[in-house]
Amino acid sequence: MKKQQGGSERTISERTVSRLILYRKRLSGAHEHQKRFIYSYELGAMCGVSSAQVRRDLMLVGCAGSPNRGYDRRELLAGIEEFLYRPGTQNVALVGLGNLGRAILSFFAGRRSRLAVVATFDIDSAKTNCVTFGCRCYPVADLRTVAAAARIEVAMLTVPAAAAQATADLLVDAGVRGILNFAPVTLRVPDHVFVEDIDLAMSLEKVAFFARRGQQMERKHA
Amino acid sequence: MKKQQGGSERTISERTVSRLILYRKRLSGAHEHQKRFIYSYELGAMCGVSSAQVRRDLMLVGCAGSPNRGYDRRELLAGIEEFLYRPGTQNVALVGLGNLGRAILSFFAGRRSRLAVVATFDIDSAKTNCVTFGCRCYPVADLRTVAAAARIEVAMLTVPAAAAQATADLLVDAGVRGILNFAPVTLRVPDHVFVEDIDLAMSLEKVAFFARRGQQMERKHA
DNA sequence: GTTAAGCTGTGAATGGTTTCACAATGTGAT
DNA sequence: ATCACATTGTGAAACCATTCACAGCTTAAC
Numbered sequence: 061m062k063k064q065q066g067g068s069e070r071t072i073s074e075r076t077v078s079r080l081i082l083y084r085k086r087l088s089g090a091h092e093h094q095k096r097f098i099y100s101y102e103l104g105a106m107c108g109v110s111s112a113q114v115r116r117d118l119m120l121v122g123c124a125g126s127p128n129r130g131y132d133r134r135e136l137l138a139g140i141e142e143f144l145y146r147p148g149t150q151n152v153a154l155v156g157l158g159n160l161g162r163a164i165l166s167f168f169a170g171r172r173s174r175l176a177v178v179a180t181f182d183i184d185s186a187k188t189n190c191v192t193f194g195c196r197c198y199p200v201a202d203l204r205t206v207a208a209a210a211r212i213e214v215a216m217l218t219v220p221a222a223a224a225q226a227t228a229d230l231l232v233d234a235g236v237r238g239i240l241n242f243a244p245v246t247l248r249v250p251d252h253v254f255v256e257d258i259d260l261a262m263s264l265e266k267v268a269f270f271a272r273r274g275q276q277m278e279r280k281h282a
Numbered sequence: 283m284k285k286q287q288g289g290s291e292r293t294i295s296e297r298t299v300s301r302l303i304l305y306r307k308r309l310s311g312a313h314e315h316q317k318r319f320i321y322s323y324e325l326g327a328m329c330g331v332s333s334a335q336v337r338r339d340l341m342l343v344g345c346a347g348s349p350n351r352g353y354d355r356r357e358l359l360a361g362i363e364e365f366l367y368r369p370g371t372q373n374v375a376l377v378g379l380g381n382l383g384r385a386i387l388s389f390f391a392g393r394r395s396r397l398a399v400v401a402t403f404d405i406d407s408a409k410t411n412c413v414t415f416g417c418r419c420y421p422v423a424d425l426r427t428v429a430a431a432a433r434i435e436v437a438m439l440t441v442p443a444a445a446a447q448a449t450a451d452l453l454v455d456a457g458v459r460g461i462l463n464f465a466p467v468t469l470r471v472p473d474h475v476f477v478e479d480i481d482l483a484m485s486l487e488k489v490a491f492f493a494r495r496g497q498q499m500e501r502k503h504a
Numbered sequence: 505g506t507t508a509a510g511c512t513g514t515g516a517a518t519g520g521t522t523t524c525a526c527a528a529t530g531t532g533a534t
Numbered sequence: 535a536t537c538a539c540a541t542t543g544t545g546a547a548a549c550c551a552t553t554c555a556c557a558g559c560t561t562a563a564c
Contacts, residue, residue: 068522075550078488081491082484085483093447106468110552113553114556115512116552124563125512127510127558150490163384167381168482168484197516213490236493237493238490240489261389263478264390266478267476267478268435270438272368285516335542337542341542349528350540351541488561
């Protein structure tokens with residue numbers, strides 16, 4: 061598991077990336093604060109992170125603040141976005157239009173984001189070729205063609221556990237390089253594909269476990 | 283952020299607990315393997331974890347294997363469950379019956395688990411006092427009374443961002459000690475309450491980021 | 505212009521998690 | 535019964551992430 065960047069780009073940990081995404085979100089919301097500058101400890105408090113952590117993270121992406129004034133909000137936001145995003149839009153597919161799939165689709169439906177859900181897929185022919193939440197649903201059989209044609213790089217997987225691995229294989233075949241997996245299954249994918257798992261049952265069990273014991277752990281974002 | 287257990291119970295990290303939950307899940311599924319014993323590297327492969335990691339985790343909960351034979355499946359499962367669960371059932375509430383809330387409810391509806399969703403809540407009087415997926419929906423105004431009466435300790439929060447903090451305060455007031463938070467907000471809660479955040483938009487952004495760069499990171503479960 | 509104040513940037517220290525590597529040991533084969 | 539083997543259990547090492555702590559700046563005030 062070595063990785064070495066060409067040199068211009070530093071290697072940044074998954075955790076740091078998650079925090080940067082959070083910083084961006086908190087900075088872009090909350091426009092009622094119209095102060096031009098923000099201190100590391102203020103941003104930290106908004107995100108549940110220490111000020112030192114914030115400064116280190118920002119250093120990594122090359123955002124500089126000014127002593128005694130803090131960071132320029134606008135500049136900071138631009139810097140983080142430049143690091144996190146690439147110029148265009150990234151196209152996303154959603155595979156599996158069950159209850160969860162539909163709920164997620166409705167969540168991402170009216171969104172002005174860099175990430176656009178441009179197609180959905182299902183096996184059930186009762187669902188295919190309809191438009192739900194402004195998104196056409198194709199048969200899974202067409203996944204390969206449609207996904208390749210639409211230049212889809214990222215997929216959300218909300219199919220039943222039994223179908224998850226086979227569907228993931230299809231996605232990888234279609235050129236998808238990142239999967240947000242809701243199926244309660246450990247997917248096997250090639251090294252160049254990034255998988256993030258969200259397992260509701262497991263997350264709930266974890267909460268239940270720690271609710272039982274009083275012990276609070278530190279705050280972190282999924 | 284110190285923590286010190288009474289002595290009988292060891293202090294175990296959040297990460298380890300997540301893995302134990304995963305081990306349990308993989309062990310209880312997959313009954314087609316009817317081998318009585320399982321090696322650490324087999325369980326590891328099923329979960330995307332190294333064998334050394336598996337052995338260390340199991341050591342922590344006091345499960346012993348046998349050299350050259352591995353771990354007795356049944357014994358192992360029992361050991362992990364004894365560590366993770368307590369005797370009875372834990373009651374769960376779901377607050378917010380929007381699209382996501384309903385999808386989640388349907389997911390947990392017909393479940394034989396130690397965790398039972400026994401009540402749902404919403405402000406919308408069009409939804410309250412109905413039964414969805416076998417679960418009665420109460421007005422949020424009754425949260426305090428109902429949650430206390432039903433001995434609810436854990437809640438899933440799927441209300442809109444604007445209402446999240448206020449609702450979380452109500453939950454804490456009602457005696458809830460663990461919250462699975464889907465609202466895209468950093469909740470402020472007392473120390474004894476455990477919060478796990480699931481933010482769909484942020485998770486998707488993360489996947490998109492790493493899909494862009496080829497760099498795969500190690501496998502881990504949320 | 506000078507000064508006091510307070511924040512940033514960061515090397516060093518700390519703390520936590522994972523992997524390494526190997527002695528100890530139970531097992532199955534002979 | 536004995537032996538060779540493959541695996542466990544676990545100190546120690548390596549690695550990674552976070553916090554500490556402070557020198558160096560910038561700014562604002564006077």
